[in-house]
Amino acid sequence: MYCMKPSLIFHLFLVWAVACLLTACSTSTAENKQARLEQLKTEHARLTKEIQQLEESLALEKQDTTTLNAKEVETLTLAPQSFDYFVQTQGIVDVEDNIQVSAKSAGVITNVLVKEGDPVAKGQVLARIDNALILRNIEEVKTSLELADNLYERQQKLWEKKIGTEIQYLQAKNNKESLEKRLATLHTQDEMSQIVAPIRGRVDEVNIKEGENIAPGMPSFRVINTDNMKVKADISEAYISMIHQGDKVMVQVPDVKQTLEAKVTFVGNNINPLSRTFTLEVSLPSLPTLRPNMAAIIRVVFHSEPSAIVVPINVVQNIAGEQVVYVVETAGNKTIARKRPVKISKVYNHQVQATSGLNPGDKVITVGFQGLSDGELVSL
Secondary structure, three states: OOOOOHHHHHHHHHHHHHHHHHHHHHHHHHHHHHHHHHHHHHHHHHHHHHHHHHHHHHHHHHHHHHHHHOEEOEEEEOOOEEEEEEEEEEEEEEEEEEEEEEOOOOEEEEEEOOOOOOEEOOOOEEEEEOOHHHHHHHHHHHHHHHHHHHHHHHHHHHHHOOOOOHHHHHHHHHHHHHHHHHHHHHHHHHHHOEEEOOOOEEEEEEOOOOOOEEOOOOEEEEEEEEEEEEEEEEEEHHHOOOOOOOOEEEEEEHHHOEEEEEEEEEEOOOOOOOOOEEEEEEEEOOOOOOOOOOEEEEEEEEEEEEEEOEEEHHHOEEEOOEEEEEEEEEEOOEEEEEEEEOEEEEEEOOEEEEEEOOOOOOEEEEEOOOOOOOOOEEEO
């Protein structure tokens, strides 16, 4: 039996141990590399996040600095709208039928048949004047007329038979006709002893009392019919060629807080030599809140633009002889003011139409535009 020497056994053991050690070192190195890789990846993610946070913080600080140096303003975004050219003036509410009723004859008032607020019809008796003397005269004339009619009929029959003279027939006829005319006159005088309503309406004033003496032309009643109301106003002669019948009118009655839309119904041709104005009338609907002689503010629209660019007149500045407004524009991350030359029309109701220089969507600076420079930083 062969037996290995102790030295050989030792050498074999040493070789095995070295091999085991080398194997263990190789495995340990791979594990360390993987761990290091994982560690670097985690560190990279952390650094990337920290870099992003720092960049965002610096951007905010820069933006805050820019905002602090910018001037605060307010803007109006422009959009096409209808724009009316009008002239404004003050007028008076009036009615077509506002009549003072007077007596046609003198006498003593015997009856007042209506009071304030009563509705009346056209021709209705409002009051009576003492007509006793007229009635007596009527009775006397009627009696004389009956006799005259009788005599005329007899003379006519005789004349037809060629009996009597022609002069007798003519005298009888003349006497009859004269009495008929006299009776008609007395009836007219009797009618004049009554004060009647000339229109349908409502009694607004009663200025007489029973027992008072009255004379022709003396105001006795006021009767008003509010079915046909209107506004009368005086307009400067500068607009006489611009305003026409049928133009739209906005009527504002401050006392009753009402605004009505109406149309021009009359344009006067005569120019008042003292005030240099002409008369204008606007028909109004019949409303229970309106009263004669109320003050009214009217705006007569003599031209309309259906799609106009309109800005407040106070934002238009005159700089070096040029009319300009300031608008807001964006340059990168900055908001700046830009000077924009414009052409404008006439001013109406504190607004003006920009005929050139501005477009829909422009943001016009309406607050804070004083003292701005072209390109200056602003904040909204």
